[in-house]
Amino acid sequence: MKILAIGDVFGKVGRRVLKIGLNNIISSIKADFVIANGENLAGGFGVTQEMVDELFSTGVDVITSGNHIWDKKEALKLLDFEKRLLRPANYPEDAPGRGSDVFTTKTGALIGVLNVQGRVFMDSIDCPFRTAEKNIERLRSRTKMIIVDMHAEATSEKIAMGYFLDGRVSAIVGTHTHVQTSDAKILPRQTAYITDLGMTGPSHSIIGVRPEIILKRFLLKLPERFNEALGPGQFNGAFIELDDETGMAKSIRPLQSSYEF
Numbered sequence: 001m002k003i004l005a006i007g008d009v010f011g012k013v014g015r016r017v018l019k020i021g022l023n024n025i026i027s028s029i030k031a032d033f034v035i036a037n038g039e040n041l042a043g044g045f046g047v048t049q050e051m052v053d054e055l056f057s058t059g060v061d062v063i064t065s066g067n068h069i070w071d072k073k074e075a076l077k078l079l080d081f082e083k084r085l086l087r088p089a090n091y092p093e094d095a096p097g098r099g100s101d102v103f104t105t106k107t108g109a110l111i112g113v114l115n116v117q118g119r120v121f122m123d124s125i126d127c128p129f130r131t132a133e134k135n136i137e138r139l140r141s142r143t144k145m146i147i148v149d150m151h152a153e154a155t156s157e158k159i160a161m162g163y164f165l166d167g168r169v170s171a172i173v174g175t176h177t178h179v180q181t182s183d184a185k186i187l188p189r190q191t192a193y194i195t196d197l198g199m200t201g202p203s204h205s206i207i208g209v210r211p212e213i214i215l216k217r218f219l220l221k222l223p224e225r226f227n228e229a230l231g232p233g234q235f236n237g238a239f240i241e242l243d244d245e246t247g248m249a250k251s252i253r254p255l256q257s258s259y260e261f
Contacts (some may be wrong), residue, residue, distance in 0.1 A: 001145060002029060002030055003034075003239070003241070004026065004031040004033070005171070005197055006200055006237040007196070007197030008037045008039065008201070008206035009037065010205075011201055013201050013202040013232075013261075014200045015233070016060040016259075017201070017259050018200065018235075019054070022034075023058070025235070029239050032109070033058070035113060036090075036237075037060050037149060037197070039067070039068040040201070042072055043228045044049075045068055045071040046075055047075050048074055052085055056084065062113050063086065066170050067117060067123060067147035079096040083098070086101065086149075088116050088125070088230065090117055092125070100114040100135045100139060102139060110143040111143070111146070112136075112140075112142065112146040113147050114132060114135050114136065114148045115151065116132050116161075118151065122153050132161065144246065144248075147173070147240075148161070148171065148172045149173055153177065154175060159195060163187065166189040167190065170248060171190070171240050172191060176196070178198065178206070178207035179198055180198025180236045180254060181194060181196045184253065184254050192240045198256070200236055201228075201233065202230060202231055203232050204229060204231045205231075213225075213226060231261070232259060233256070234258055234259070238252055239255055
């Protein structure tokens with residue numbers, strides 16, 4: 001089984017990168033299933049129906065998210081009826097949507113996807129570790145192949161989740177910080193891991209936002225509206241190959257490419 005995991009898709013540039021380049025990437029690595037984090041689709045803040053549909057049309061099979069999933073009001077209804085859009089599972093159970101599910105790949109195989117959110121430097125929601133454990137038990141009753149999107153700020157919390165779930169899931173990919181890390185590896189019990197997939201969005205930016213805006217915030221400490229950067233784009237993600245029999249990882253390889261518009 002060949003999986004493509006795409007780092008946070010940011011705004012217009014990120015969506016355009018996928019529209020132009022995703023089909024070629026899928027073909028070149030022969031991906032059976034594509035996961036993308038889409039919490040930043042709408043200019044960096046949330047999702048809309050139109051943008052979710054646009055992402056699915058490019059070849060994405062499932063969209064995961066994070067703390068920004070709540071930024072657009074229409075997401076509240078969208079999460080309830082669009083099963084391919086996930087929110088972090090460790091938000092309260094009464095929150096709209098779901099945090100995990102089992103999906104069918106292009107080859108007809110079943111694969112579980114779980115989305116959890118960290119708590120270090122983020123909202124104090126339910127424990128991501130215990131939530132992951134509970135959801136994985138349910139997913140494993142249907143499939144051995146499980147991919148986890150750990151949406152978190154602290155690298156230590158992501159790494160901790162990696163070792164906590166090692167041997168129990170196929171892969172753990174980190175999202176949220178928008179900078180691809182260089183630690184892609186197979187953990188001791190055959191789970192693929194990377195601390196952060198990076199960002200698919202504007203390359204001349206500070207994590208997707210126009211540099212002058214972020215610099216003003218740092219220099220003057222004054223509030224400033226975040227506007228997405230434009231210009232050339234970048235693709236960040238990872239290619240993960242799984243053993244069809246065991247569901248465990250055989251390899252993980254980071255992917256990066258640039259796009260001039």
